Amino acid sequence: MIRTENIVKSFGDNDVLKGITTEFYAGKPNLIIGSSGAGKTVLLKLLIGLFQPTSGKVYYDDIDLFSLSDERLREIRMKVGMLFQGNALFDSMTVGENIRFPMDMFTKMTLKEKEKRVDECLEMVNMEGVNDRYPSEVSGGMQKRVGIARAMVLEPKYLFCDEPNSGLDPKTSILIDELICDLTTRNNITTVINTHDMNSVMGIGDNIVLLKDGNLVWQGDKTQVLESKSSVLQDFIFASPFLRRLREDALKQRHAQE
Numbered sequence: 082m083i084r085t086e087n088i089v090k091s092f093g094d095n096d097v098l099k100g101i102t103t104e105f106y107a108g109k110p111n112l113i114i115g116s117s118g119a120g121k122t123v124l125l126k127l128l129i130g131l132f133q134p135t136s137g138k139v140y141y142d143d144i145d146l147f148s149l150s151d152e153r154l155r156e157i158r159m160k161v162g163m164l165f166q167g168n169a170l171f172d173s174m175t176v177g178e179n180i181r182f183p184m185d186m187f188t189k190m191t192l193k194e195k196e197k198r199v200d201e202c203l204e205m206v207n208m209e210g211v212n213d214r215y216p217s218e219v220s221g222g223m224q225k226r227v228g229i230a231r232a233m234v235l236e237p238k239y240l241f242c243d244e245p246n247s248g249l250d251p252k253t254s255i256l257i258d259e260l261i262c263d264l265t266t267r268n269n270i271t272t273v274i275n276t277h278d279m280n281s282v283m284g285i286g287d288n289i290v291l292l293k294d295g296n297l298v299w300q301g302d303k304t305q306v307l308e309s310k311s312s313v314l315q316d317f318i319f320a321s322p323f324l325r326r327l328r329e330d331a332l333k334q335r336h337a338q339e
C-alpha cells in the first residue's frame with residue numbers, strides 16, 4: 082500500500098499539486114487519470130521519489146519515503162518496478178540483456194541464476210525464446226511486454242507504469258492491461274498506473290484517482306464510474322456525445338435489471 086498525506090508540489094509560483102491525500106492499494110491496479118497538465122506525472126514522480134514534495138508525506142506501507150537514509154532508499158528502490166512510457170529499452174542490448182540489467186545493477190546473482198530468472202520473466206509475459214533478439218526486431222506490443230518483464234525481474238512490491246498503452250492499438254492495449262492486472266493480483270503488488278486510456282479505466286480501474294488542476298476531485302472504482310454524479314468525472318470520461326449516449330444506455334440497462 083502507498084499512502085500520500087496532503088502532498089503539495091510547487092515549481093516557483095506554479096502550484097502543481099495542491100494537497101493530495103489518498104491511498105493506492107496492494108493487489109490492485111490503481112489508476113491516476115486527468116486532463117493534460119492536471120499533475121499526473123508530477124504525482125507519479127513524487128511517489129517514486131524522483132521529486133521531493135514542497136510539503137506533505139508519502140508512505141510505503143508505514144515507511145515515510147522522504148525521511149529515509151540513502152541506504153534505506155536504495156533498499157526500497159529494489160522493491161520498485163517501473164514501466165516507462167516508450168519502454169526505455171536499451172537498443173544496443175538484446176531482449177535478454179535488457180531484462181537482466183536490473184539484476185546486474187542491484188544483485189550479486191551469478192550469470193546462470195540471472196539467465197534462469199530472465200527465462201522465467203519472459204515466460205511470465207508469454208515471450209519465451211526471444212532472449213537474443215534486439216528490441217527493434219520485435220513489435221511495439223512485444224517491446225511493452227519486455228518492459229514489463231524487466232520491471233518484474235526483481236519481484237517488485239510496488240510497480241509504476243507511465244502511460245503503458247501509449248502507441249498501442251486497442252486490442253494490444255487491453256492485453257497489456259490484463260497482463261499488468263494479472264501480475265498485480267497474483268503477486269499482491271501495489272501498482273500505480275498513469276493513463277489517458279478509457280478502456281483501462283473501465284477495464285482494470287479497481288481504484289481510480291481523478292486529478293484536476295492539481296486537486297484530487299474524485300476517487301472510486303470502475304463500477305462507480307457510470308453512476309457517479311461528479312460532473313468533473315462525467316465530463317472527463319464521457320467526453321463525446323457518442324460516449325454520453327453509451328453511458329445513458331448502460332445506465333438504463335443496469336436499472337432495468339435491478
Ligand SMILES: Nc1ncnc2c1ncn2[C@@H]1O[C@H](COP(=O)(O)OP(=O)(O)OP(=O)(O)O)[C@@H](O)[C@H]1O
Nearest residue numbers: 092095097115116117118119120121122123124277
Ligand atoms: N520539472 C518541472 N519543472 C517545472 N514545472 C513542471 C515540471 N514538471 C511538470 N511541471 C508542470 O506541472 C504541471 C503538470 O504537469 P504534469 O506533467 O504532471 O501533467 P500531466 O497531468 O501528467 O499531463 P499529461 O497528461 O499531458 O502528461 C504542468 O504545468 C507542468 O508544466
